[in-house]
Amino acid sequence: VKCSEARFSLAADPSNIDAGVAEHLDACEPCASYARDMLMLDGRLREAMNVSAPEIALPAGPHVVASSPPRRPVLRQFALAASVAGVALLVGMLWIGVPRQSLASAVVEHMAHEPDAWEQTELMSVDSIASVLARSGVKVRDGMPGISYASSCWFRGRHVPHLVVQTPSGPVTVMVLPDEQVAGRVAFAEAGYRGVLVPAQRGSIAVVVRGATDADAVASQALAAIAYVD
């Protein structure tokens, strides 16, 4: 175990070191000192994270659900239905008036929150990719090599696959968005990134690149490689 490996392991999980790191610490005083620092830091973190919690009451849910509620007179039921329809119409009108963040902006914003994703260059194994993507009901067929990052991310109300693919001109983000419909190919440029949204078998696929990377080529590759699991 090298010093850099030992320190990575210590910083990631100082309370749980393996035999190789332990052996290294016996022979390397600077790393042993680093290990002590990390354990001390964890103690301080635990203390700082332990914020005071207010008394929050448990919800007083219904104890017994009536199996057959008493019938209401017809007129009252009609009045209730009319009120519900009126409220629904009002809510609908208000909802239409609420500006929603564009899909392209949301994709770029999400990507910007995961800066590590683009920094990883080591390719993932097929099994690891399959295991992560299965959580979002998606799998990748053969024909999409170079995946260095795969995550099932919470995005606009559901978990979606977030991939980073290594290409000769740099890393590319691919997000599979089964619930986001687009009428046709949409090119966008946001916050220094370029990308395309393309319609897919379910919803759409977003591809985000930097520099001169060809987003359309990666989008075509992704469309061919992504399969949806029922």
Next chain:
Amino acid sequence: LDPRRRRFERLCEPLRADLFRFAFWLARDRSVAEDVVQETLLRAWRSLEALTDDNSVKPWLLTIARREHARLHERKRLVTVDVDTLATVEDPALGRSDDHESGDVHAAILALPDEYREPLVLQVLMGYSTDEIATHLGLTNGAVLTRLCRARQKLRAVVLSRAEEEM
């Protein structure tokens, strides 16, 4: 009390404080955290039958809380606040505002990017293993280790610079 209510109270009551702390470090705001906990408990109550293994109650609640926080964030488009302002506003949350050293660490945790802070809280405060964090966040184990490593490196740098200032 009916058995369903008894089960709910037995499982959820002891975890309320942890749930709040987790929500607080996600939201970095006490009132938002309280909303998240209320919503989480309400959803947990409604879908109690979905919890088939009582031993899994903690990850089950934390997963609901994480989802509720994301939902609230999406719905309200929560305003971004400067971290220094946040540290000042949230000072009472420390419960020890006269302790500068602890306040520095608290502020440094608040300043961490979300993707570093959440796995760190799960590991340090909730006692999750890196495998459990990976499952909870839908990440690979390698990605979790990298985030935890970077989080601690950032925090260590803050603590060391503070120590140097005091010398």
